[in-house]
Amino acid sequence: MKLALECPTSMLDMIQPFADFDFVLSDLVLKDEVYKNYYLESRKLKIVDNSVNENGEPLDLDKIIKAFELVKGSVLIPPDYLGDGQKTLNSYKEACLYIENPRNKLVSIEVMGVIQGSTFEEVFSYIPYYKGMVGVPYDICSLKTDPPWLMGLRRALVVNSLPPELTIHLLGFSSLDELFWYGSNPRVISMDTGIPILLGLNERDILEPLESKKDPTLLLMDKIELTPKNWTAICRNIALLRKYLS
Numbered sequence: 001m002k003l004a005l006e007c008p009t010s011m012l013d014m015i016q017p018f019a020d021f022d023f024v025l026s027d028l029v030l031k032d033e034v035y036k037n038y039y040l041e042s043r044k045l046k047i048v049d050n051s052v053n054e055n056g057e058p059l060d061l062d063k064i065i066k067a068f069e070l071v072k073g074s075v076l077i078p079p080d081y082l083g084d085g086q087k088t089l090n091s092y093k094e095a096c097l098y099i100e101n102p103r104n105k106l107v108s109i110e111v112m113g114v115i116q117g118s119t120f121e122e123v124f125s126y127i128p129y130y131k132g133m134v135g136v137p138y139d140i141c142s143l144k145t146d147p148p149w150l151m152g153l154r155r156a157l158v159v160n161s162l163p164p165e166l167t168i169h170l171l172g173f174s175s176l177d178e179l180f181w182y183g184s185n186p187r188v189i190s191m192d193t194g195i196p197i198l199l200g201l202n203e204r205d206i207l208e209p210l211e212s213k214k215d216p217t218l219l220l221m222d223k224i225e226l227t228p229k230n231w232t233a234i235c236r237n238i239a240l241l242r243k244y245l246s
Contacts, residue, residue, distance in 0.1 A: 152178030200234030
């Protein structure tokens with residue numbers, strides 16, 4: 001499974017060499033020149049996200065497309081709406097129509113639809129409308145206040161029930177236990193997370209269970225100073241996570 005790592009702009013040069021591909025937040029592209037330029041210069045595959053996890057609401061499609069073009073992205077994630085499967089599906093269809101329109105000159109771009117819903121019944125009612133690669137959020141069918149282990153179990157139930165024609169990107173990370181439930185599922189191809197960095201900054205081990213996923217990981221990182229001691233913890237956490245992903 002390929003890995004992308006989220007981190008503050010100040011740590012891009014240190015963290016991103018450990019990542020297999022780029023997971024780019026569109027809101028930061030539009031407001032942070034250093035962040036934008038870093039990913040513009042990157043030669044890795046670039047998944048451009050809608051920033052819903054960081055802001056609570058996704059950017060509009062036109063702003064995501066603008067960010068996508070600014071960094072010369074590879075895969076675009078259209079707006080998704082927490083717990084709202086129908087609104088998210090409508091957004092996915094709108095993005096596909098836009099990308100497929102030759103007048104927009106984006107015909108070679110891949111759209112990654114996000115699967116959403118507040119219940120398993122809702123989630124599975126919309127899955128037949130998706131194609132190609134889909135993103136499955138860490139908190140699907142969950143509340144932000146739910147225990148991370150329970151979030152992981154619910155997502156694993158969704159992921160392992162998806163049809164074989166879909167490939168899967170895991171949007172975020174909640175527990176190492178979740179990775180065991182996928183086994184060697186070849187359709188789970190990638191994941192993005194900032195958890196190894198956040199835990200390391202707090203001098204904590206990724207083997208320790210997370211207590212909460214209530215607050216966005218990236219926003220919590222910005223409040224912690226980097227030191228030689230917590231940098232060592234970050235490196236160890238990334239190495240451990242890779243071991244469990246392999």
